[in-house]
Amino acid sequence: MLLAVTIPVRSRREPEAFLSGVHQRIETLRAQVLTPESSIANRDQREALRALQRAASEMRPMGQSIEDYLHPAVAFVIVPLFAFLNAGVTVEASVADTITKPVGLGIVLGLVLGKQFGIMLFSWLAVKSGRAALPGRVTWSQIYGGACLAG
Secondary structure: OHHHHOOOOOOOOOHHHHHHHHHHHHHHHHHOOOOOOHHHHOHHHHHHHHHHHHHHHHHOOHHHHHHHHHHHHHHHHHHHHHHHHHOOOOOOOOHHHHHHOHHHHHHHHHHHHHHHHHHHHHHHHHHHHOOOOOOOOOOHHHHHHHHHHHO
16 A cells, blocks of 8 residues: 555656657658558658657556556456455355355356346337437447446
8 A cells, every 4th residue: 555655646758848749750740741551661750650659658657557557457356356255255275166156156147147137228228218329330239249348
C-alpha cells in the first residue's frame, strides 16, 4: 500500500513540450506526400510516426501504465479468486474439486451462464419494449458473442 504512494501520477513530459514536439512531427509529415503506402516505405515518415508514438507514451502517467499492465492479471486471476474465497470456498489440492462443490459450481454457473442469460434477456427486453434498438447491421448472434465475452 505504501508503495502506491510513490508512483508518479504526472506525465514524464510537460504538456507544452509534448505539443510542440507533436506539431513539429506533424509538420514533417505534412511536408511530404503521405499515403498509406508511403509510411511503410519512407524512412523519415516512419521515424516521425515513431517519435509521435514515443511522445504519446511519455505523456501517460506511470500509474496509468502500471494499471493497464496489471489489468489482465487482476481481471482474470485476482478478482475470480477473491470471489471464490469470499463465498466461503476453500481452495485446496484441486481446483476441479472446488468447482464441483455446490458453492463453487454456483459461482461458475452464475458468472458464466448467468451473465450470458442476463445480458441476452435484458437486451431482448430493451429492444422489444422500444427503449433501445439494435445498431445497424448488428445481429443477435453478435449480441450473444458479447454476452459470452462478459461471462
